[in-house]
Amino acid sequence: MANLQKIYSDLDLTFRRLPVTNDVALSYDDQSVIRSVRNLLLTGFYERPFQPNLGSNLNKLLFEPADQLTSNLIESEVRNVISNFEPRVTINSINVTITPDENSFNLSMTFFVGNNTRATTVTLLLQRSR
């Protein structure tokens, strides 16, 4: 297998220290894109300064009734935020499962990063923290 060149490289927001170099940790390629998608999904409107439209409405939707309608809205919200702000991602499928007893949604999405034919899956548990 050829030594693949890293296309995407980003800072790891956990600010982990690399034990060998003592430098801050980076994330690459799929990992960096997954991190970006998670950031977008978990950012609310008006959260970032001067960019009120950046982010998604997921945190508001969690206060809606835990039913199929809300789950459809969540799916649509996810598609919107990805198509608006993450051009590297091509969505394959989104699956939102309701767990009414826990007042939460299980979001599982499969997507392709750039021209990569290998699908990447992200699973997020969306739950109200208050």
Place this chain on the structure above:
Amino acid sequence: MASNTNINITQLDFSSIKSNFITYLQSQNTFQDYNFEGSSMSVLLDILAYNTQYNAYYLNMVANEMFLDSALQRSSVVSHAKLLNYTPKSAIAPSAEISLVFSGTANAAFTLPKFTNFTSEAIDGVNYNFVTVDAKTVNATNSTATFNDVTIKQGIPAAYRYTVNGTTNPSYKFEIPDATVDTTTIEVSVQVSSTNSSSTVYNSASNYLTLNSTSAVYFLQESLNGNYELYFGDGIIGKLLSDGNIVNISYVATDGTLAAGANNFVLMDSIAGYTTLQIFPVVPASDGGDKEGINSIKFQAPKAFSAQGRAVSKNDYITAIQQNTLGYSFDAVNVWGGEENDPVVYGQVFICLKPAGSYNLTQTQKQRLIAEVIKPISVLTVTPTIVDPDYTYIQVNASVFYTAENTNLTAAQLTSGIISSIQAWGDGALNTFNSTFNAYDLLSAIQSYNQAIITSEFNIKLQKKFLPNLSGGTTYKLYYNSPIEVGKFGSGVTSYPDLQYRDPANLSTIIDGIYIEEVPSSTYGVDTIDIINPGYGYQSSPTVTILGDGSGATATASVVNGSISKITVVNSGNNYTQAIATITPATGDTTGQLGAVVVNLQGRFGTLRTYYNNASQVKTIFNANIGTIDYVNGIITLNNFNPHGVNDPLGQLTISVTPTTNIISSSYNRIITIDANDSNSVKVIVRAKTTT
């Protein structure tokens, strides 16, 4: 990492700063995801850009507030002004003068106390409270106490009392928590303590050079929150307060200019049991002012600093007068030295003032201004003299042509709108000293009122308004300061309203409906001939030949010692609009030469007469010569003018002339204005374009 040569640090807004960071990051390859909004790098860039912008904005604001010119916060402007020893002016209470007559009093001293309350007539639906600011005592005679010319100020008396406590208020600053305070009415007394009621009156500190450790003075400044505060001396400059002293501050809280014009008052208090009185208005409420705004502070503070409390240059006088503490406010002030005056008067400085809201200052106001404002700071040998403004009113007659489809205003609405627009323009551009009537600006004011206006034109008349003396013949000289057009029949000089004269044939009969008019002048003859070169060698009087487009003018020359000494016009001739004269030596005179003269035509002066229409409606000349018009210098002289009455409620006579030019400029004590109180001062005729 790459060098930082790619980073641009001059932009200050969030998006530019972030885009600069992104440009910078393009020169490295450690982080590649800076361009994606969701990336962690982007989150960091956002925080950094936000922080940078926040600091840039903050620094920009701080830098702005550091200079008087750019400061926006009132507290900053006031603070800069403080360095220039300038205290912003507070609201000023309008003051009126009234006379009061109490009847049925004992024949003894009778006092009208300080802060006696009066209420005014309603001004825009509001009755305002007025108070006396000083106590006044007169000796009543014939059971009547008469107070003449009592000054009352609009406002409500208020007072604050502070106990000095060096622990809680170590700087000894005492705020007056009232935005409506009129600081010119502040009175301060300091009581020794709550158990010792003797008190000392403290005055506002003005001249710091004369202050010492015992001077009972207070200093006034505007505090950070916009209220005024008093502070006291430190024991070196001004007397130091001590703990336990009680500071009593009294003042009048005013509504500023709102009560201007009030002239009828009712006493609200009972004075020593007497409420039967008559109140006579003397001077209506005027001279009020609102609290000084930021722009005015920025303008006035440096000027006050440059004058340094002395009146030496022209601007020193203007600044001192504008900043007077008597409560007078002025729309315009002009000052000139006696050496510039006509006639020249050395050792005097002339001051001309246009009071806010009225035309002239009263005699008392002039005296107070000179005695209390100007004299204390002017150079000893210079005598200040206040002269009244000389108003020249401009009457505008405008014709406006417009497209009716382009506006939803009716012709009447358009007309009144244009009139307001012209008056507003006049208010701003004229109505002050050293102003110039600019025809182009007037047309722009008309044109910009409504886009439906296609074109417009106007002509102007100049008017002088005065109150003729009805008790004896007086000579009036009216200076229009512009050449006057020689009138044709039916135009030219006109007067308004009509005058009344006694019939000379029967003095008990009054003749009404008398107007002034210009005598139409149709013939122009030769008036005089001036010698410009007397020549030499003339053995006898040479012949004078007048050549021109008229006819009949003849003149003779007199010779003394071979030179022409005098030219006498024998016959003026008529119908000349231009003429020259040649000098020809007499027959047989071979030596006379070089004599040259120049012809002056008649027409520089005209005559004024009065006329009326008699009972049969036949125009009758009442007095064929009541004065003259100097067309060139624009002066109308009325000799021994003695009408019996003027048909005007105020007794005001208006004399209008047509100037030869639309360039009208004012200087010295002259003000050109469009009279806002005269409904005929602007006339507009609108005409809609026919579209078929």
